[in-house]
Amino acid sequence: MKIDEKVLTYFESSNSPVDKEGYLYKKGEIKTSYQKRWFVLKGNLLFYKDRQTDRDLVGVIVLEGCTVQLCESEEKFAFSLVWSEPGLRTYKFAAEDQASQESWIKALLSASHSYLALLVVDMESKYRDALGALSSQPSKPFVMPNFNTVQPAVFVTSNTCTSSALGTASSPNSCPNLQALTISSKTASKKSPKLRSKKNASVVPMFDPFQTIGEYDFNQLHEDYGKEVKELIAMWSKKGHGGANVQDENLIDFG
Amino acid sequence: MRFNEKELVLLSRQPSERAAELGMRGPKKGDVVKKRLVKLVVNFLFYFRTDEEEPIGALLLEQCRVEREDSQTFSIAFLDEAERKYVFECDTEEQCAEWIDSIIKASYEFMRKNLIYYRTEIHRLTGKDPLEQYGISDEARFQVSNGRPLPTVPFLVAL
Numbered sequence: 001m002k003i004d005e006k007v008l009t010y011f012e013s014s015n016s017p018v019d020k021e022g023y024l025y026k027k028g029e030i031k032t033s034y035q036k037r038w039f040v041l042k043g044n045l046l047f048y049k050d051r052q053t054d055r056d057l058v059g060v061i062v063l064e065g066c067t068v069q070l071c072e073s074e075e076k077f078a079f080s081l082v083w084s085e086p087g088l089r090t091y092k093f094a095a096e097d098q099a100s101q102e103s104w105i106k107a108l109l110s111a112s113h114s115y116l117a118l119l120v121v122d123m124e125s126k127y128r129d130a131l132g133a134l135s136s137q138p139s140k141p142f143v144m145p146n147f148n149t150v151q152p153a154v155f156v157t158s159n160t161c162t163s164s165a166l167g168t169a170s171s172p173n174s175c176p177n178l179q180a181l182t183i184s185s186k187t188a189s190k191k192s193p194k195l196r197s198k199k200n201a202s203v204v205p206m207f208d209p210f211q212t213i214g215e216y217d218f219n220q221l222h223e224d225y226g227k228e229v230k231e232l233i234a235m236w237s238k239k240g241h242g243g244a245n246v247q248d249e250n251l252i253d254f255g
Numbered sequence: 256m257r258f259n260e261k262e263l264v265l266l267s268r269q270p271s272e273r274a275a276e277l278g279m280r281g282p283k284k285g286d287v288v289k290k291r292l293v294k295l296v297v298n299f300l301f302y303f304r305t306d307e308e309e310p311i312g313a314l315l316l317e318q319c320r321v322e323r324e325d326s327q328t329f330s331i332a333f334l335d336e337a338e339r340k341y342v343f344e345c346d347t348e349e350q351c352a353e354w355i356d357s358i359i360k361a362s363y364e365f366m367r368k369n370l371i372y373y374r375t376e377i378h379r380l381t382g383k384d385p386l387e388q389y390g391i392s393d394e395a396r397f398q399v400s401n402g403r404p405l406p407t408v409p410f411l412v413a414l
Binding site for chain 2: 007
């Protein structure tokens with residue numbers, strides 16, 4: 001199958017938004033050594049070239065139908081893009097440090113077109129609800145937003161939660177979801193020897209990325225993604241990188 | 256340029272709401288119209304010889320302009336060279352209009368802009384950032400175009 005390379009080259013060099021860029025080590029497709037390449041993530045396309053200033057692209061990876069996983073590797077800060085169907089590839093990467101690894105994994109997890117499409121459908125419906133609420137009850141006082149949804153706690157490792165993190169005046173002790181996150185990280189660490197077995201070295205999401213829109217509940221999709229990320233975080237914090245740096249403040253600055 | 260061909264071929268087999276036999280003409284001088292099965296999957300246009308399983312080619316639908324050429328014909332022009340166009344002949348005016356609409360809406364950039372619009376509006380109407388619950392508020396791809404992330408509750412800012 002041909003691909004129109006001019007179109008790809010033009011897209012990469014155009015000033016459309018760059019979602020993430022930086023150096024990563026990529027395991028060779030023929031030679032098995034890791035080679036340093038400059039990567040540019042735009043939408044659902046991951047371009048790569050030898051150096052940041054090069055105009056010519058070495059290649060591109062279309063990010064549809066794959067999962068992002070931690071992988072077993074002699075390289076530190078490794079992760080992979082996996083197509084699980086028989087005969088399809090796994091691309092292996094290594095970042096320069098943990099922060100870069102986490103940041104790339106997070107960016108790649110939300111890169112697919114399918115994911116964006118589901119998100120847009122969800123936002124459309126929330127927007128309609130918001131408009132409906134506004135027009136049907138013009139004189140109603142401000143309605144407290146619904147905080148029963150998943151808490152914004154994906155990267156929070158602390159046992160305490162500040163009221164600014166939740167946006168409510170709830171007391172620091174009433175954070176059931178954050179406490180659940182702490183508990184699950186402990187059980188994950190007990191399981192980690194099994195997780196590191198060859199067959200099952202990485203977290204695999206439980207859903208089919210090609211499931212058509214409308215058949216799939218986006219909240220469930222996010223639960224699944226969120227769970228995957230939470231498990232990754234739990235594994236990192238127990239792998240020895242995080243041993244010395246249990247954090248007291250949130251990794252995300254809530255302002 | 257290397258690319259993940261097998262994985263892209265798999266993508267071309269996914270169900271699509273927009274697939275039909277159209278007359279297709281390539282961008283090079285001297286290219287003639289040929290009957291192709293054209294299929295839109297995510298932001299790619301795949302084209303097949305009728306009854307073949309593997310596509311002949313794949314076209315990324317980003318940074319392009321989709322135009323009506325005449326009542327039943329549309330073109331996709333890529334912005335690097337405005338005259339470099341792929342031309343598609345449909346059976347009816349309606350089919351032509353539907354293809355144009357679908358292709359425009361399939362672009363990642365188009366969808367991203369919509370997302371940012373809805374996010375901004377929902378935040379303005381409710382005071383809440385709808386992406387916060389998914390833990391993706393600070394991802395670069397969901398920011399408004401000037402790069403500033405939306406302020407989080409309880410700081411309400413008129414946008």
